[in-house]
Structures are given as C-alpha cells and as structure tokens.
Amino acid sequence: MITGLLCVAGAAALLGIMPTMQKQLLMNGLSIYSLLFFTNLTTNIVCLLLINLKKRSLKIRKGQLLQCVLMGIFGQLLTGVLLNSSYLFLPVGTTMMLNFLYPSIVCIIMGTLFKEGFTRLQFAAIGVSVLGMVFLTGAGGAMPVIGVVLAVASAFTYSGYLIANEKGPANELPIEVKLLYITIPGSLIYFLLSVTTNTFTIPQGAPEWVMLIVGSGLFSAGGFFLMLYGVSRLGASTASFVSMLEPVISVVFATVWFRDPVTVGITVGGILVIMSILLITVDGQRKSSLSVV
Numbered sequence: 001m002i003t004g005l006l007c008v009a010g011a012a013a014l015l016g017i018m019p020t021m022q023k024q025l026l027m028n029g030l031s032i033y034s035l036l037f038f039t040n041l042t043t044n045i046v047c048l049l050l051i052n053l054k055k056r057s058l059k060i061r062k063g064q065l066l067q068c069v070l071m072g073i074f075g076q077l078l079t080g081v082l083l084n085s086s087y088l089f090l091p092v093g094t095t096m097m098l099n100f101l102y103p104s105i106v107c108i109i110m111g112t113l114f115k116e117g118f119t120r121l122q123f124a125a126i127g128v129s130v131l132g133m134v135f136l137t138g139a140g141g142a143m144p145v146i147g148v149v150l151a152v153a154s155a156f157t158y159s160g161y162l163i164a165n166e167k168g169p170a171n172e173l174p175i176e177v178k179l180l181y182i183t184i185p186g187s188l189i190y191f192l193l194s195v196t197t198n199t200f201t202i203p204q205g206a207p208e209w210v211m212l213i214v215g216s217g218l219f220s221a222g223g224f225f226l227m228l229y230g231v232s233r234l235g236a237s238t239a240s241f242v243s244m245l246e247p248v249i250s251v252v253f254a255t256v257w258f259r260d261p262v263t264v265g266i267t268v269g270g271i272l273v274i275m276s277i278l279l280i281t282v283d284g285q286r287k288s289s290l291s292v293v
Helices: 002-027 032-054 062-087 092-099 102-112 120-138 145-164 175-196 206-234 236-242 245-258 264-292
Strands: none
Touching: 002 032, 002 062, 002 092, 002 206, 002 236, 002 245, 032 062, 032 175, 032 206, 062 092, 062 145, 062 175, 092 120, 092 145, 092 245, 102 120, 102 145, 102 236, 120 236, 120 264, 145 236, 175 206, 206 236, 236 264, 245 264
C-alpha cells in the first residue's frame, strides 16, 4: 500500500504544479488546443520510448482499444478542455478545487454502482473533503458561473476516467501501452481542432518551450504514469482521495507564481483536504489488515 500511496502523492505533486505552467502559457498567447496538443504529444513520445526500451508489444484487442479510446476522449481530452477553459475564468487554485470534487464522486459511484459499500471513515472523508472545497473555492470571492460549471463538469469526466483505470479489459495492458492508446486520440483531435479553428500556435522563445515540454508535457506524462500505477495498487476510491494533495500543491504553487493572496479560507480548506486524505488512508490500512487476517 505504501508504494501506491507514494506513487499517487508523486502524481499529485507533478499534476499540481502543471496547471500553473499551463495557465502561464495560455496567458502568453498559446491557444488551448495547441497547448493540449503539445502536452499530449510529449506523453506519446515518452510512451513510445518506454515501449521500445522495455520491448513491449503494441498488440491490443478490440475491447481494450475501444476502452482506451473512450478513456482518451472523455477522460483526458474532454477533462483537459474543460479545465483549461475554466482557467480563463477562475484562478488556477479555485478551478482545481472544484475539479477535486471527483474523489467524492468516485467513492459514491464505487460504493453504489459497483456495490463496494461505504465505511464510516469514507463517509467522514467525503464530508470533510467537500467542506474543504467550500472553504477553498469560497476564498476567491465572486466566481463567474461559466467557470464553475466548466470546473465541476471536469470533476465528473475525470471520475469516469479514474474508474475506467480500475475496471475493464484495458487494464490488462502494460501501463505505457495503455497510456499511449489513451493519449493518441487526444493528440489527433487537439491538432485537428487547432487547425480547423485557425488557432494553432507555437511557443515563442526558449523559456516557453521549456515550460511547455517540462512543466506541461513531462509533468503530465509522469503524473499519469504514477497515477495509473497508484490506482492499480490502491483502487480508484483510495487513490482519488490521496490525489487530493494535488489541489493543495496547485494552490500553493499558483499562489507563489502569480502572487495571489493567502487567505484564511485557503489555509482552512487545505487542512481539511489533508484530513480527508488521512481518513481515507487509515480506512485503506484497516481494510488491508482485515484482508490479511
């Protein structure tokens, strides 16, 4: 379990820093579709390098391919568009906090639809996490409705993506092969959208290229790899709560980068988010102990 926790925590760190890099690139004039195309393309290249290094086969069954394509379109592509669109209306931290309603959504779906049930600690974690979101999002003052709708919608699309990473035939594939097939549809669609809408742009200058390739591309690839592995070790419900470190890191990093004010709401909300992670971690350890006995 410790390995899974560390992987998800590592993913949270990388994916928590990434939105600030992406918002800065958007503010510098890079279009949303171009940003997401280059980010996905970097992930494609990393996957291909690992597949070649590990001598993995690219063979895939029809059912696995269909699941990967759907995960790519709805889980990554749509989530990415919703999140990056929301950045244009809301602070990065606020968007990430609204997006992080997804751990509670995942837990509810897994407990009801997949009949995994609920424990008292899970109920407590859901309540504490939602309260933390209230403090964190309420700290930013008046929020445009469109920004809130986009961010909350991203929580639902990413919930489906995480659950699909635990259920279905695609999870029989090596992680790098699965991630390649998940991200290829996004790369193609983002490129086509940027060209057809006449918004294809490239970064201007070395600093922007570094931010794009390292801060957005490699952080995204590394975060997704660690998250997929963490979900395979912990399950979607536990992993989704541990990943709530991501919005805390995102708020802290964005606050430093954009010099946003640190409020009482941000502080209290961050503490509550960490408490929800501790509750779900203790719950996971209890379940592990019972399964061993």
